Amino acid sequence: MAKISDQIDVAPESYSTETPTVEAPQAxxxxxxxGGAAVGRRKQAIARVRLTPGSGSITVNNREFENFFxxxxxxxxxxxxxxxxxxxxxxxxxxxxxxxxxxxxAGALRLGIARALNEIDEENNRAILxxxxxxxxxxxxxxxxxxxxxxARKAPQFSKR
Numbered sequence: 001m002a003k004i005s006d007q008i009d010v011a012p013e014s015y016s017t018e019t020p021t022v023e024a025p026q027a028x029x030x031x032x033x034x035g036g037a038a039v040g041r042r043k044q045a046i047a048r049v050r051l052t053p054g055s056g057s058i059t060v061n062n063r064e065f066e067n068f069f070x071x072x073x074x075x076x077x078x079x080x081x082x083x084x085x086x087x088x089x090x091x092x093x094x095x096x097x098x099x100x101x102x103x104x105x106a107g108a109l110r111l112g113i114a115r116a117l118n119e120i121d122e123e124n125n126r127a128i129l130x131x132x133x134x135x136x137x138x139x140x141x142x143x144x145x146x147x148x149x150x151x152a153r154k155a156p157q158f159s160k161r
Contacts, residue, residue: 035091036119040112042138045100049112051120054092056082060109061097074106081114081134085125091117107138 035052058065058078069075082088093113097105114134117125129135143152150156 032121034120036116038112038115038119040108040110040115040137042107042111043100043104043141045097045104045108047095047097047105047108047112049109049116050094051091051113051116052094053090056089056092058093058095060095065093069102069106071102071106074102077106078109078113080110080132081117081129084128084132084134085117087117110134111137 033053035050037048037050040047040049060068065075065078069078079088082090095109095112097109099105100108111134114129118129118135126135145152148155
């Protein structure tokens with residue numbers, strides 16, 4: 001007597017709970033030969049950013065990018081909009097940053113770059129940047145100190161007697 005599995009030719013790969021991963025062929029978009037400028041803010045930092053088509057060099061306050069932001073996490077944060085749009089090395093960035101600390105300055109620069117890329121090619125870049133959350137300003141700022149407290153919320157030690 002023959003087994004049922006011998007009679008039916010079923011490929012084990014044909015039934016799967018996973019959706020097949022099909023790579024969609026991406027057509028690389030040409031880099032537009034126009035520049036863009038924008039302002040980004042985060043905490044107390046303000047970054048004025050200008051993008052021009054070029055080799056991908058980033059200059060911040062007339063200093064090299066790696067010297068101004070030695071922290072690799074901040075460098076990655078700043079380059080995220082370019083990586084997301086596959087435009088890494090396509091635009092030169094010239095930025096003037098004032099106020100705030102390193103983290104706020106990096107966040108302000110990222111917002112400025114994202115806004116400038118949005119200005120350059122709004123119909124192709126806006127949806128991608130907006131979905132990633134790069135076009136919205138992070139409105140979190142330091143809370144002010146209140147009267148009678150040591151800091152914004154820290155109270156002096158309570159004594160019952």
